[in-house]
Amino acid sequence: MNKKYQFGDVEVEVPEFDFKKVLPAFFFAIIIFLVYLSVYSVKADEQGVLLRFGKFSSISPPGLHFKIPVADEVYKVKTSKQFVEEFGFRTIEAGKKTRFSNTYEGESWTLTNDLSVAEVKWQVQYIISNPKDYMFNVKNVESTIRDISESVMRKIIGSLMFDKVIKEGRQMISQDAKYLMQEKLDILETGIMVKMVQLQSVVPPSTVMDAYNQVARALQNMEKMINQAERDSSLKLTEARGEALKIRNQALGYKYRTIQKAEGETKKFLKVYDSYLLDKKVFITTKMIETMTTIYSNVNQLNFVDPSIGAVPLLGLNQSLGNGFENFIKEKNKSR
Structure with missing residues (x-):
């Protein structure tokens, strides 16, 4: 049913509104809205901070949660994001x-x-x-x-x-x-x-980069030269030590040879001295023969010189000498 309203000379007809028919739908919409305000979800990389009347209440983990409409407020914080x-x-x-x-x-x-x-x-x-x-x-x-x-x-x-x-x-x-x-x-x-x-x-800083690079290159060159000098110094020192060791070894060898030779000469002299003490005549004769053997070892002919007749060759002695006076002495010794 429509109602008629008079505005001056104009008559307006307005449909009559039935609140009883709209009221259930209105309450249903309010319920849906309240449910919407009461439910919230927190993502897997978030946590929810729940405030109740502006004061901290709790931390909401990921998932579906409920809150009191108007009284509660939720702030979502990404706790897994870097x-x-x-x-x-x-x-x-x-x-x-x-x-x-x-x-x-x-x-x-x-x-x-x-x-x-x-x-x-x-x-x-x-x-x-x-x-x-x-x-x-x-x-x-x-x-x-x-x-x-x-x-x-x-x-x-x-x-x-x-x-x-x-x-x-x-x-x-x-x-x-x-x-x-x-x-x-x-x-x-x-x-x-x-x-x-x-x-x-x-x-x-970029304003001094060129100067810094020049200094860095100079330091690198300096380190390179120092390393090369140390390497050369080490090489020379090694060579000098090797040469010194060589000279030292040669000196030690000469020392040992000289000592051994001196000890051998000493033993030989002591043996000769012991022979001299044992029989002086035999020793003198033996030494004379050894000395004559040394002197005439390379002589092939012997001559006796008499001022009245001159040089007289000793034919028998020369024939027996053969290879020198040493063989003659050996033959005389055998005949004895």
Whole structure:
């Protein structure tokens, strides 16, 4: 049934609305809406932080959960995702050929212990280990992480010499930075766990790179020349030691030969002396014969000289000599 309403000279006919027919559908829609507000799901890489009347209530693990509409509020935190903060550079495009932006000298330029400037670029990888602390204890966790990371890195670099930072200190710097960052974040109860501090590059600033490379090449040449000199010195020293050992061995050999010869001569002399003491006449005769044998060993003919008649050859003696006076003495000895 329609109702008619009079507005001045105009009469408007409005259909009559039956609330009894619409009321069940209205209540059903309200129930559906309340159910929708009461159910929420948490993904596998998330945890839910449940607030009741604005106050922390509980942590919701992954899965389907219920809450009180209006009274409860849920914030989902990705606890399995690894977040990255970059210092001194920014990743423009990730992929096989990752592109970076390097115009962040204010973050990367760091003063070393010997007052030199090193350009240090690094990244911090972290996860959210405690969603409650992450949500409520620190207002801006990302900014806090960046401030702490820069403070720690400048402290570590400032305690080291420039050459150590550039050449050999990368791994030590990364480990120390991770430890100190985690210590400070735990004191603040940020709910953050640092997984890795990775140094991307540690080089001199681009404005002095050419000068540094020249110095590095000069140092390499110096080390090369020093190594070559030490090698030559070692070679010469080895040769000199070998020559000295050779001379020493020769001297020892000469010493031993001389000693043995002297000892042999001494024994020979002692034997001769013993013979002399045993029978002086026989000894003198024997020595005379040995001396004559030595003198006339190469003589083939003997002559006796008489001033009245001249030289008289001893024919019988010469015939018996044959090979010299030595054979004559042997024959005389046999005839005895």
